[in-house]
Structures are given as structure tokens and as C-alpha cells.
Amino acid sequence: MTTPVSRSPKALGRRLLAWYGRARRRLPWREGRGRHPDPYRVWLSEIMLQQTGVATVGPYYERFLARWPTVGALARASLDDVLHAWQGLGYYARARNLHRAASLVAETLGGRFPDDEAGLARLPGVGPYTAAAVAAIAFGRRTVPVDGNVARVIARLHGLRTRLPEGRAALFVRARAMLPARPERGASFEARVTPVGVHSHDVKPARHPGDFAEALMDLGATVCTPRKPRCEACPWGSACRARALGRPEEFPAKKPRPQRPTRHAVVFWAEDGLGRVLVRRRPERGLLGGMMEFPSTPWRAKPWTDGEAPRHAPAQGAWRPLSPSFRHAFTHFALEARVVRARVRGGAVRSFSWWPVAELDRLALPSVMKKAAKIAAATGRKRPGNRTESKASSGR
DNA sequence: GAGCCGTGGAC
DNA sequence: TGTCCAAGGCT
Known part of the structure; x- marks a missing residue:
């Protein structure tokens, strides 16, 4: 009954696009079929999606787009506002590069994004993957973005152990070989749903390279997943080498993870008597660059004792430990932190500023600092009589 | 090339 | 709880 799947690359590409016509996910940054997407939206979404899941990005994308509908609007925003809107999304260099790139496009490129990979790749925060993705999706360039999804899908199809970044070139060649030769004129699933009144130049040709890119990524995200791939639902079925070998999950080879x-x-948590706490901005570069933080000891390998920690306090005070301590996992280390609280004199404190606790949500606070604030606020709300129960271990 | 750079969800 | 993972880029 089932026809054997051809291993011709073009045939596999057609099969993938046919699958995509049925399985295409509706995502906030995807235009209706048949419309050329706005390059600004494509670029914004691709930056947010770097190493970040679709579900996480969704609300951020919607807020950004509502607040800054165009690249010009984003360029006119302050970096502080952009960082604030980005808080919680992580990899904050992306937000700084986003703002820089928007200014570049708005001010020196006349508000138009470069329409090819080389030009796009010159924008800060845009690397090989993002340049290819925007070029294909927004401008119909015949290229294939190779991200983790595409690498996995292609590596499995061909049974390649290769992995990124070494295997990028080989994977690209294999993927591009499946790209339909040229956009075809005539009927397509896009053309059938083209809204009335849309001008012809707004209409994407069928088999647009952007559709191919999105099809590969959808396949990787929903079928050819890292763990427990749903091979029975895969349009490439019996053509897949990794499946034939019996262990698709072993492709591509995984890089051993260094211990964290x-x-x-x-x-x-340094309070004055007026409902304010001390905060400061972190350096522009490095971890949580440009984000706000509360004072802390250095982050070091050895735990801090109650005796030595106060030497790093921003001011003198009777520092009381708050419970519980908390852990926060960064990419390459985990932070084990404790919050201590005291009332200190409200005068100037070098490198810090006083900020109203009630208005902390106006600051660009990374998640790790929000955890600290939450612990301080929770303890602050307790009535004095409640205070001793939870800390047989931390009390002194 | 390898290390650095966040976060929250799935398992 | 711990581990792995996500539409990478920069230095």
C-alpha cells in the first residue's frame, strides 16, 4: 500500500513540504500563508528564539511587537526599556545587540533590513543561523538555516554522527540539496488562501525557501525530537538511516557536558527606613550585563560563613539571615545563595542607589535577583511573632 | 576552538 | 532533585 519513499533529495524535499502544508504550526511570528513576512518581525523572533523555546518566547514577542511595532520604534527606545522588556528571557547580550542592530538599521540603512545573508550577518547578534533564517523567511533567499533542529533532522536522515559546529557545512549541503529548484508558479497551498485584496507582490511563490526552512524546524520540534522521536509520524519514514539503524536518538553524536x-x-537586602533598598547596575559586559542587582558578596566556590560575609556588605548593619536559601542555575555554574537583611543608614553608598521596594518591577531585574527579592519580601510580610519557626538551621 | 552567556520546562 | 534541553553568537 505504501509507496517506498524515494531517496532522491528533491523528492524528500517535496514530501517535507507536503507534510508542512498539513502540520504547519501557527506561531505568533508567522504570517498567514501567502504573505511575505515583515523582516523586522522575522528578525525579532529569530533573535528571541536563539537557544530559547517557542513557548517561552511567545509572550515576549507579543509585548515587544505591541510596544515597538517597527524597527524605527525599537531604535528610538532606550536600552533600559529594552532590557526591562527582556528581563527573564536570559542571554541579555541579545537584548543589547538587538537594540544596537535596530539603531543601525534605522539610522544608517534607512530603516530597511539587508536582504541577503552577508548583509544580515553584519548586524550585531546575527550569526550564520539567524542570517540564513531571515534571508530565507523574510526575503525568499535560497538558503537553509542550520540550527540544532535542522542538524538533528539531517543527521538522522543520513545517519551522520556529525554535530555542530564541525558538521555545519556537510549538513548544509545535504539540506540544501532538498530545497526545491525554484519557486513554481501556479496553484499552491499558499495561493489558495491568499486573501482578497492582497497585491500580487505581497504573494509568496509556492515552495518559498522560508517554508522549507520552517518545515525543517517544525519537523525537528514536533516529530524528530531529541528524545523519543515520533518516527511513525515522520514524512520521511523509511528513508531515514538513523531509524533503520534502530536508534534514532543516538544521532547526531552528543557532546559530553562539562560538570557545572x-x-x-x-x-x-539593605533597607533604609523609607521602604527603599540598595541596587546597582551590573557592568555592560559579562554575566547579566547591564541588568540590575542587589549588593552581594563575590560569587565564589567556597561557602560564606556568617562571620566573613558582612565584610562585603554595602554598609554596616545587623545582618539577619532570611530563609530559605535558594539555588539558581546559570549556563556554566549554579549559584547557591542566601539573603541577609538589615536596616542601614539611608545616606549615599558608593556605587549603589536607593530604590523603592514598591517599584522594583520597574527595574530590569534578572530572574536570579527576582528570587532574592521574593525571599526578602516574603519574610518582610511575616509578622514578628512568626519569624523564628523556619530556621532551626540558619539561626545563630 | 572552546568557554562564556539565562531561563524555565520536561522527564 | 538532577539532568537535559531550546530556532546561537561572541570573544
Whole structure:
């Protein structure tokens, strides 16, 4: 009954597109079929999606687009506002590069994004993957973005052990060989749903390279998943080498993960008598660059004792430990932190500023600092009589 | 090339 | 709880 799947690359490409016509996911940054997407939206979504899941990005994307509908609007925003809108999304260099790139496009490129890979790749925060994705999806360039999804899908199809970044070139060649030769004129699943009143130049040709890119990524995200791939639902079925070999999950080869060390810190919740706490901005570069933070000891390998931590406090005070301590996992280390609280004199404190606790949500606070604030706020709300129960271990 | 750079969800 | 993972880029 089932026809054997041809291993001709073009045939596999056609099969993938046919599957995509049925299985296409509706995502906030995807235009209706038949419309050329707005390059600004494509670029914005691709930056947000770097190493970040679709479900996480969704609400951020919607908020950004509502607040800054065009690249010009984003360019006119302050970096502070952009970082604030980005808080919680992580990899904050992306937000800084996003803002820089928007300014570049708005001010020196006349508000138009470069329409090819080379030009796009010159924008800060745009690397090989993102340049190819935007070129294909927004401008119909005949290229294939190779991300983790595409690498996995192609590696499995051909039974390649290769992995990124070494195997990018080989994977690209294999993927591009499946790209339909040229856009075809005539009926297509896009053309059938083209809304009335849309001008012809707004209409994407069938088999647009952007559809192919999105099809590969959808396949990787929904069928050819890292764990427990749903091979029975795959349009490539019996053509897949990794499936034939019986262990599709073993492709591509995985890079052994270095162990994640633990660092320790004590965070100082320093209050004046007016409902304010001390905060400061982190350096522009490096971890949580440009984001706000509360004072803390250095983050070091060795735990802090109650005796030595206060030497790093921003001001003198009777520092009381709050419970519980918390852990926060960064990419290459985990932070084990404790919050201590004291009332300190409200005068100037070097490198720090006083900020109203009630308005902390106006600051660009990374998640790790929000955890600290939550612990401080929870303890602050307790009535004095409640205070001793939870800390047989931390009390002194 | 390898290390750095967040976060929350799935298992 | 711990581990792995996600539409990478920069230095």
C-alpha cells in the first residue's frame, strides 16, 4: 500500500513540504500563508528564539511587537526599556545587540533590513543561523538555516554522527540539496488562501525557501525530537538511516557536558527606613550585563560563613539571615545563595542607589535577583511573632 | 576552538 | 532533585 519513499533529495524535499502544508504550526511570528513576512518581525523572533523555546518566547514577542511595532520604534527606545522588556528571557547580550542592530538599521540603512545573508550577518547578534533564517523567511533567499533542529533532522536522515559546529557545512549541503529548484508558479497551498485584496507582490511563490526552512524546524520540534522521536509520524519514514539503524536518538553524536560547579553568594537586602533598598547596575559586559542587582558578596566556590560575609556588605548593619536559601542555575555554574537583611543608614553608598521596594518591577531585574527579592519580601510580610519557626538551621 | 552567556520546562 | 534541553553568537 505504501509507496517506498524515494531517496532522491528533491523528492524528500517535496514530501517535507507536503507534510508542512498539513502540520504547519501557527506561531505568533508567522504570517498567514501567502504573505511575505515583515523582516523586522522575522528578525525579532529569530533573535528571541536563539537557544530559547517557542513557548517561552511567545509572550515576549507579543509585548515587544505591541510596544515597538517597527524597527524605527525599537531604535528610538532606550536600552533600559529594552532590557526591562527582556528581563527573564536570559542571554541579555541579545537584548543589547538587538537594540544596537535596530539603531543601525534605522539610522544608517534607512530603516530597511539587508536582504541577503552577508548583509544580515553584519548586524550585531546575527550569526550564520539567524542570517540564513531571515534571508530565507523574510526575503525568499535560497538558503537553509542550520540550527540544532535542522542538524538533528539531517543527521538522522543520513545517519551522520556529525554535530555542530564541525558538521555545519556537510549538513548544509545535504539540506540544501532538498530545497526545491525554484519557486513554481501556479496553484499552491499558499495561493489558495491568499486573501482578497492582497497585491500580487505581497504573494509568496509556492515552495518559498522560508517554508522549507520552517518545515525543517517544525519537523525537528514536533516529530524528530531529541528524545523519543515520533518516527511513525515522520514524512520521511523509511528513508531515514538513523531509524533503520534502530536508534534514532543516538544521532547526531552528543557532546559530553562539562560538570557545572556551584558558586556561593550572600545577597544583602539593605533597607533604609523609607521602604527603599540598595541596587546597582551590573557592568555592560559579562554575566547579566547591564541588568540590575542587589549588593552581594563575590560569587565564589567556597561557602560564606556568617562571620566573613558582612565584610562585603554595602554598609554596616545587623545582618539577619532570611530563609530559605535558594539555588539558581546559570549556563556554566549554579549559584547557591542566601539573603541577609538589615536596616542601614539611608545616606549615599558608593556605587549603589536607593530604590523603592514598591517599584522594583520597574527595574530590569534578572530572574536570579527576582528570587532574592521574593525571599526578602516574603519574610518582610511575616509578622514578628512568626519569624523564628523556619530556621532551626540558619539561626545563630 | 572552546568557554562564556539565562531561563524555565520536561522527564 | 538532577539532568537535559531550546530556532546561537561572541570573544
